[in-house]
Amino acid sequence: MVSRLWVLVKRELFQLVSFKALLIAQIIQPAAWLMLYSVGMTDLVQPFLYCGVPVRYIDFVLPGLVALQGFSQLAYTLSRVADEKRHGMFQALLTSGVDQAQYVLAKASSAVLIASLQCLGIVGVFFLAMDSESTALKLTPHVFILTVMGAILWSSLGTALGTALCSAEKSSVVAALVGLPVMFSSSVFYDLEGAHAVLKSLSAANPLTFYVGALRKSMLFGGINPREYLILGLLTACSFLVACWVVGATDLVTKEK
């Protein structure tokens, strides 16, 4: 089990290293977000109260951007899995002794690596650019634990969706249909405290809301409530199990074939 998993992880790493341009783009992208969007918005938005504490917009949005990188693994994994299914590699792997859990975990490992590098990139750029006096944010181990959990959560959902798709052409459509509503109904970019009731209800059922909230509290206040870890742990476990079930239950080839 473990040796097969390691082989699959190595395969994912080989692939990742082969697409150097993609890898570099994935790391540069969050830093670009940070510089262009958050720095620009910080000059426009006055400090506001978050959980009773005044925060600057850049301190508020940075944990959201870190969470967004974990969330982006959904679209990345979805597209990779749909592509593997279309070209027969999904079938080749699952008829080579690879079981569902190994397949899902291998995809998650690649997502964890990318999300960790993105997290390091964004946090590194931020702390290099800011002196520690001018920011309320703290770098704690929770940030990395949550990044790993988030990458597993979202990549597993991406694997489930990518496997369930009957056509690889639909992967970008599904990624957009899922991605944008989930992103904007969470608190990545804004505090939902004073938001419309409908948006609040949507946000309450949105896993990204919990994920962003946990990351934000860990970075702003240095720790998070164990209950939030529990909720995120359950969400991650559920998403992993759903992905395993979908991989085992769906056809190995798409209808395109």
Add this chain to the structure above:
Amino acid sequence: MATDFHPAVSCRDLTKRYNAEVLGIEDLSFDIPYGKVTGLLGPNGAGKSTTVNVLTTAIRPTSGEFWIAGLHGKRDRLKIRNVLGIVSQDFAVDWALTVRQHLNVFASLYGKSADQANSEIDMWLNAFDLSGKADTKILQLSGGQGRRVQLIRCLLADPPIVFVDEPTLGLDPKGVQVVLNSLRQMASRGKCVVMASNAVEEVEAACDDVIFLRRGRLLDYDSVQHFLDRYGGLEVVTLTVVSDTVPDVMWWGTYLDPEIEEIGPRMWQISFSVDDARGAVPSLVDLAFRSGLTISDVSVKSKTLKNIYLNLSSIERSENGE
């Protein structure tokens, strides 16, 4: 394997319907033994790839049952995947990896040690004329070389049952020979090899038995030799004629579905599958003469699986009113 009491592949009333209009296969029932190369033959859309996909658990059948190495197609779906080797019609390879990286990944998945994997990979790369390409990215290989890599991956697994779908697609004649030889070798070692193909000459050369599918149904299943005997008498008469335009043979009603091929300036070959060449030649020559065609050559080829294939396929076309 060869001593197992159950057939390698067995199916009963196997049906796959994609939707109300599209039928993949219908009521297929057959047993395929170990130790043979069995061809799945039929015109485009006959259901060859659907049969392979259902039997390899890639897609689920709509109804019917099947067994692979005695394992039930529905109950043991995941276990079946461990006794199969598949070379699919697509170029299912890791394009971004080098040939060696890709093959090493799969050799490790098959439980081989690094040393064992490397020595087997070197042996197969050499056999498939790819030894100079070991460290080349698969992306940079030609289609035929990519297909050979796929076949090597299957050989590394050494499974008891192998399904190959159009294995020689895009290969040069030497590559075709190597692939067909390796399939024959697998069968001689007691493996069950199922080869879906449209390349009739290759099926005839490599297969012991042939399953002929037509419009998703089993038309016939027998050894290649029995096929030739059963449908014996089929011969191909080819007239080489001179004509400024495509010869109009539509009104030669008795002889359905001639194949017309332009072989040079004003030169055409018209081929007919006939039961009795000796009786047909004078009549065809007469028809050509009455059509105003100048005959430069008449040849008769003996019965081959290709003739039978063309004839069985033409029955389908005439049934469809084409």
